[in-house]
Amino acid sequence: MNPQRLITHYASQQPEILETIRKLVVEETPTDDKQRLDAFAAKLANRYRAAGLDTEIIVNPVRGNHIRARAAPTRVADANAAPALILCHYDTVWPVGSLDTHPFRVDEQGWAYGPGIFDMQSSLALVEYALRGAQTLNLQLPRPVTVLVTSDEEIGSPTSRQLIEEEARRAAYVLVMEPPLPGGVLKTTRKGGEHFTLMISGKAAHAGIEPEKGISAIQELAHQILALHSLTNLEIGTTVNVGVVNAGTRPNVIAAQAEARIDVRAWTKAEMERVSAAILALTPVMTGTDVQVTGGERRPPLERSVTGALFEQAQTIGHTLGLDLQEGAAGGGSDGNLTGALGVPTLDGLGTPGHGAHADHEHIEVDQIGGRVALLTALLMKLIP
Ligand SMILES: [Zn+2]
The missing domain is CATH 3.40.630.10 (Zn peptidases)
Known part of the structure; x- marks a missing residue:
């Protein structure tokens, strides 16, 4: 040739x-x-x-x-x-x-x-x-x-x-x-990439009449988002991004449900594993809420x-x-x-x-x-x- x-x-x-x-x-x-x-x-x-x-x-x-x-x-x-x-x-x-x-x-x-x-x-x-x-x-x-x-x-x-x-x-x-x-x-x-979905349930209540009876899934979600974003390490190119959030029904209702969709990226398999293990291990911060994580690897690095x-x-x-x-x-x-x-x-x-x-x-x-x-x-x- x-x-x-x-x-x-x-x-x-x-x-x-x-x-x-x-x-x-x-x-x-x-x-x-x-x-x-x-x-x-x-x-x-x-x-x-x-x-x-x-x-x-x-x-x-x-x-x-x-x-x-x-x-x-x-x-x-x-x-x-x-x-x-x-x-x-x-x-x-x-x-x-x-x-x-x-x-x-x-x-x-x-x-x-x-x-x-x-x-x-x-x-x-x-x-x-x-x-x-x-x-x-x-x-x-x-x-x-x-x-x-x-x-x-x-x-x-x-x-x-x-x-x-x-x-x-x-x-x-x-x-x-x-x-x-x-x-x-x-x-x-x-980079490798993963998508996860986080589902949070709390307890609905009237925000004006009996707020003490509610447990806000949105408040719990706020805790979880901070924990998720803290897994990001820009120096080594690892990112965790909560890109979509759906929660609540009305301003006067304490939210019973919240959902977040998460994108994870990293250059190495080791980093992908570190981050996904942390995400899969998420537990509720607030008593009375429930946290479920689904999803996982789409593309390895x-x-x-x-x-x-x-x-x-x-x-x-x-x-x-x-x-x-x-x-x-x-x-x-x-x-x-x-x-x-x-x-x-x-x-x-x-x-x-x-x-x-x-x-x-x-x-x-x-x-x-x-x-x-x-x-x-x-x-x-x-x-x-
Ligand atoms: Zn292409």
């Missing part, structure tokens, strides 16, 4: 790839619209089939259907080797109709805009063209490649997690096509112990392509957190460089597309887990 040949090949395909990205972006695929998601999955599966991938739709009764595609065995040197797993999701956070206010367009500095273009509709095209390129350029991939394109990453992958973990367990390594950090920087650490070795190889491979790859940390999670937690080497942030995931200015840098497809192809050819 001649790196220069990859660069030249994909640079010449950049307009075609951008047109493919446009077609994907204008479909609009919010996580909660199964009909649209299924239609999109069918179309994308057809594209992947046309690109020579062995492609199946995995029917999902709840959310959008998932897609699993495999590189043609004729292109694989060792069909028995553990596969490389590529993870994509095709759901976005953008509701239907976002195209009216955020149409697909390319501005004068070569940035392409559109709902979900950065996170991560453009990645779906990168994967397609990398695997097309393997055929056009007559490359022999060292190992099988499995591509999963899932429908519910933006809500924490409730229906795809099992599938992702199954494929990851048999994989040699995992490449996650999430957007990179600014400058195309790969993500080698990500992605730690450098499972990403560092792949990143260092990627950096070397990037140099042969003229790319200066750097690494960084992300506060949010991805499906890479799930595969990393299984101990499978994982590299995240391989999408097209750009800015503004989930934000009004969400865009990709068009002149980076070719280089990023070349990088993905070269990684599939060269990475050794």
Whole structure:
């Protein structure tokens, strides 16, 4: 594999790839619209089939259907080797109709805009063209490649997690096509995240007539919120945030019920465990109240112990392509957190460089597309887990 040949090949395909990205972006695929998601999955599966991938739709009764595609065995040197797993999701956070206010367009500095273009509709095209390129350029991939394109990453992958973990367990390594950090920087650490719900019951009473008979769930909640927020340690990046509170009925009623929803983030498994143990052990401060906690781990942290070795190889491979790859940390999670937690080497942030995931200015840098497809192809050819 001649790196220069990859660069030249994909640079010449950049307009075609951008047109493919446009077609994907204008479909609009919010996580909660199964009909649209299924239609999109069918179309994308057809594209992947046309690109020579062995492609199946995995029917999902709840959310959008998932897609699993495999590189043609004729292109694989060792069909028995553990596969490389590529993870994509095709759901976005953008509701239907976002195209009216955020149409697909390319501005004068070569940035392409559109709902979900950065996170991560453009990645779906990168994967397609990398695997097309393997055929056009007559490359022999060292190992099988499995591509999963899932429908519910933006809500924490409730229906795809099992599938992702199954494929990851048999994989040699995992490449996650999430957007990179600014400058195309790969993500080698990500915070883990947990959600908890705290339910408090007290005793209702008329606040004017017999206040002594009431026990305020809201007062108890106030104690609990202070205790929860005191678990935050910003220095080491651990946060506990009570983000939603519901309680009470009327000003003249002592509240019998209160509920809080809690978001926890940390860089390490040890910190996640410290904080969740403390939350699960919460007890009432006020006599006569009851405190119940439910919830727990959504995504374990992605730690450098499972990403560092792949990143260092990627950096070397990037140099042969003229790319200066750097690494960084992300506060949010991805499906890479799930595969990393299984101990499978994982590299995240391989999408097209750009800015503004989930934000009004969400865009990709068009002149980076070719280089990023070349990088993905070269990684599939060269990475050794
Ligand atoms: Zn994403």
